[in-house]
Amino acid sequence: MFHFNITARNNRARTGIFTTPHGDLLTPVFAPVGTQATVKTLTPEHLKDINATLMLSNTYHLYLRPGDELVRGMGGLHKFMQWHRPMLTDSGGFQVFSLAQTRKIDDDGVTFKSHIDGSTHRFTPEKSIAIQENLGADIIMAFDECSDPNDHAYTKLAMERTHRWAERSVKAKTRPDQALFGIVQGGVNADLRSASAKFISSLDTPGIAIGGLSVGETKDEMHATLDVVTPLLPEHKPRYLMGVGTPEDLINGVLRGIDIFDCVLPTRLARHHSAFAPEGRLNMMNASFARDERPIDGTCDCYTCKTFTRAYIRHLIVAKELLAGTLISIHNLRALIRLMEQSRVYIAEGTFEEKAPVLLEQWSNNAKRNK
Amino acid sequence: MFHFNITARNNRARTGIFTTPHGDLLTPVFAPVGTQATVKTLTPEHLKDINATLMLSNTYHLYLRPGDELVRGMGGLHKFMQWHRPMLTDSGGFQVFSLAQTRKIDDDGVTFKSHIDGSTHRFTPEKSIAIQENLGADIIMAFDECSDPNDHAYTKLAMERTHRWAERSVKAKTRPDQALFGIVQGGVNADLRSASAKFISSLDTPGIAIGGLSVGETKDEMHATLDVVTPLLPEHKPRYLMGVGTPEDLINGVLRGIDIFDCVLPTRLARHHSAFAPEGRLNMMNASFARDERPIDGTCDCYTCKTFTRAYIRHLIVAKELLAGTLISIHNLRALIRLMEQSRVYIAEGTFEEKAPVLLEQWSNNAKRNK
Numbered sequence: 103m104f105h106f107n108i109t110a111r112n113n114r115a116r117t118g119i120f121t122t123p124h125g126d127l128l129t130p131v132f133a134p135v136g137t138q139a140t141v142k143t144l145t146p147e148h149l150k151d152i153n154a155t156l157m158l159s160n161t162y163h164l165y166l167r168p169g170d171e172l173v174r175g176m177g178g179l180h181k182f183m184q185w186h187r188p189m190l191t192d193s194g195g196f197q198v199f200s201l202a203q204t205r206k207i208d209d210d211g212v213t214f215k216s217h218i219d220g221s222t223h224r225f226t227p228e229k230s231i232a233i234q235e236n237l238g239a240d241i242i243m244a245f246d247e248c249s250d251p252n253d254h255a256y257t258k259l260a261m262e263r264t265h266r267w268a269e270r271s272v273k274a275k276t277r278p279d280q281a282l283f284g285i286v287q288g289g290v291n292a293d294l295r296s297a298s299a300k301f302i303s304s305l306d307t308p309g310i311a312i313g314g315l316s317v318g319e320t321k322d323e324m325h326a327t328l329d330v331v332t333p334l335l336p337e338h339k340p341r342y343l344m345g346v347g348t349p350e351d352l353i354n355g356v357l358r359g360i361d362i363f364d365c366v367l368p369t370r371l372a373r374h375h376s377a378f379a380p381e382g383r384l385n386m387m388n389a390s391f392a393r394d395e396r397p398i399d400g401t402c403d404c405y406t407c408k409t410f411t412r413a414y415i416r417h418l419i420v421a422k423e424l425l426a427g428t429l430i431s432i433h434n435l436r437a438l439i440r441l442m443e444q445s446r447v448y449i450a451e452g453t454f455e456e457k458a459p460v461l462l463e464q465w466s467n468n469a470k471r472n473k
Numbered sequence: 474m475f476h477f478n479i480t481a482r483n484n485r486a487r488t489g490i491f492t493t494p495h496g497d498l499l500t501p502v503f504a505p506v507g508t509q510a511t512v513k514t515l516t517p518e519h520l521k522d523i524n525a526t527l528m529l530s531n532t533y534h535l536y537l538r539p540g541d542e543l544v545r546g547m548g549g550l551h552k553f554m555q556w557h558r559p560m561l562t563d564s565g566g567f568q569v570f571s572l573a574q575t576r577k578i579d580d581d582g583v584t585f586k587s588h589i590d591g592s593t594h595r596f597t598p599e600k601s602i603a604i605q606e607n608l609g610a611d612i613i614m615a616f617d618e619c620s621d622p623n624d625h626a627y628t629k630l631a632m633e634r635t636h637r638w639a640e641r642s643v644k645a646k647t648r649p650d651q652a653l654f655g656i657v658q659g660g661v662n663a664d665l666r667s668a669s670a671k672f673i674s675s676l677d678t679p680g681i682a683i684g685g686l687s688v689g690e691t692k693d694e695m696h697a698t699l700d701v702v703t704p705l706l707p708e709h710k711p712r713y714l715m716g717v718g719t720p721e722d723l724i725n726g727v728l729r730g731i732d733i734f735d736c737v738l739p740t741r742l743a744r745h746h747s748a749f750a751p752e753g754r755l756n757m758m759n760a761s762f763a764r765d766e767r768p769i770d771g772t773c774d775c776y777t778c779k780t781f782t783r784a785y786i787r788h789l790i791v792a793k794e795l796l797a798g799t800l801i802s803i804h805n806l807r808a809l810i811r812l813m814e815q816s817r818v819y820i821a822e823g824t825f826e827e828k829a830p831v832l833l834e835q836w837s838n839n840a841k842r843n844k
């Protein structure tokens with residue numbers, strides 16, 4: 103039911119086709135995040151229009167609200183939210199450690215209080231898998247512990263626990279129509295990352311995720327970690343770099359052999375009026391755009407850029423109209439999806455390594471807001 | 474450039490085609506309100522999908538933000554907001570009297586403070602027309618004073634001023650590609666309404682609006698007022714009942730010969746989670762919908778009803794996801810637009826008068842929230 107065929111290679115960068123029950127994913131791919139069974143302010147039609155193929159949704163959030171049993175009763179998450187393309191759910195681990203209150207970790211699992219109403223809940227690897235089976239995404243994740251990358255002693259303990267939890271996750275899984283990915287942890291310690299890459303690879307899951315990056319480490323540390331991990335992973339399985347990232351992060355990830363990315367950045371930036379553009383990340387509320395008849399990005403093919411001026415989008419922001427967030431979200435997501443489409447073309451042509459510095463230069467202004 | 478051809482009649486109800494520079498309007502028609510150059514949370518594509526043909530935008534709001542001079546510089550309101558179908562702007566009078574602070578009325582015009590920043594501004598009939606010419610809608614309104622319907626003495630003074638302002642508005646108008654409508658006032662006083670209908674008709678504007686209703690009077694008073702006014706208006710000109718209303722108001726208006734309606738109700742209700750449905754207005758947050766697999770309205774052909782369950786919409790509301798407002802807005806607007814489409818069919822068939830009681834019965838539950 104799940105196959106991954108590599109279709110072209112440029113050194114470590116590669117294109118592939120990952121076959122899932124809801125269709126083929128062309129990789130490298132960027133997945134918009136639909137935390138609460140919706141990519142904020144967008145309809146599924148908007149997402150299809152920008153050629154989104156994979157969507158991520160969050161186990162922690164959907165477990166709490168509306169509840170995974172309810173989603174199962176409604177026919178699963180695809181049907182509930184009317185997204186009929188491939189879908190991925192995380193394990194809930196990251197959110198428990200970053201959002202929930204008063205958590206208590208033991209070897210069996212984590213007890214935590216809901217960030218919504220303070221009620222007490224417990225996740226174990228078995229529980230995370232059961233929830234993800236109720237939700238029914240095509241790709242599901244092993245339950246893991248994501249630790250502070252600066253605490254090396256604890257990182258080793260957390261990594262070892264993540265390995266035991268990965269084994270339990272594999273054992274707990276029952277649905278044949280879901281691909282479970284193990285997660286490599288180990289912070290920014292090369293020895294730990296190396297050990298984790300080998301251990302997780304040994305579980306022979308149909309794909310492998312790299313967790314615990316983009317959580318406070320430097321870009322050099324992220325790249326060095328990827329340089330340790332990806333060469334140790336099996337070639338013929340998709341690799342998913344969790345929660346990453348900026349346009350530059352995506353290019354750097356593809357260069358290092360990553361196939362799947364997800365991040366809230368494009369939609370979160372959009373809600374704060376920040377747009378990806380060739381001249382750098384734009385604060386669309388800037389008064390200089392008041393009479394600017396250009397689109398956000400004249401090279402972009404999205405509905406927003408084909409239809410509206412910067413002046414109109416600025417007006418919507420100043421007038422506190424929510425449509426601004428919708429229109430910028432469409433553009434920002436399309437920018438990253440288009441970057442992955444371009445990368446696939448360059449890899450197929452055999453020019454990605456050569457063009458990556460140009461792409462990185464082109465996107466370098468977008469690391470920070472500069473307009 | 475503007476023609477109104479009546480195509481069918483059922484007693485006082487009629488269908489017609491109003492030709493404008495941006496296309497033909499089939500009447501009776503309901504216009505969604507895009508106060509600040511956007512129908513809140515919807516794209517122009519959404520509006521085309523529900524077969525919206527006429528959109529209203531607000532002169533007072535656009536004058537203050539982003540400014541009518543800016544809109545003119547950007548090529549006019551149609552281009553600025555990318556709505557290429559017919560558009561109507563009000564005169565700003567109603568908003569000055571309902572939203573602005575510390576207003577001072579004299580015979581020449583109104584001085585008021587902006588509700589946004591307290592800055593002082595002045596509208597006169599000439600200024601209102603100049604703003605509306607900068608905005609460039611197909612249908613524009615004479616500047617009028619809308620008074621408290623319960624203050625009969627003042628209502629007469631306000632009506633007389635409205636008549637003088639209507640004459641000045643007609644004189645101030647310069648653009649041949651805009652149709653200026655005079656506005657009948659006079660509160661709920663039959664004598665005043667009768668005088669106003671005759672006076673405004675004498676100005677020979679290409680259409681006539683009825684203002685000052687749905688502002689606190691009873692339904693019986695609204696109907697009685699329409700029964701006085703519409704028989705006095707020229708048959709061959711479109712009649713616009715401003716700021717109305719509920720589904721029942723629309724049916725009652727069509728019965729009394731009204732051709733054009735607008736109201737914020739469908740979108741405002743949507744933002745408060747209230748949806749038009751056959752069994753009555755639904756509070757979509759109601760716990761009884763948690764696992765309801767039905768659409769809002771099984772008879773509706775809108776994107777929301779063809780795609781999503783009540784359970785999903787309720788989840789979005791509970792999870793505070795803005796998409797809920799978008800989806801309910803699409804449905805609520807489509808419900809009124811569809812009601813006008815149905816009415817046109819019935820009038821063309823000669824059955825509207827006969828079917829109106831059934832339609833009224835069908836919609837009667839929607840007067841109040843009952844679920």
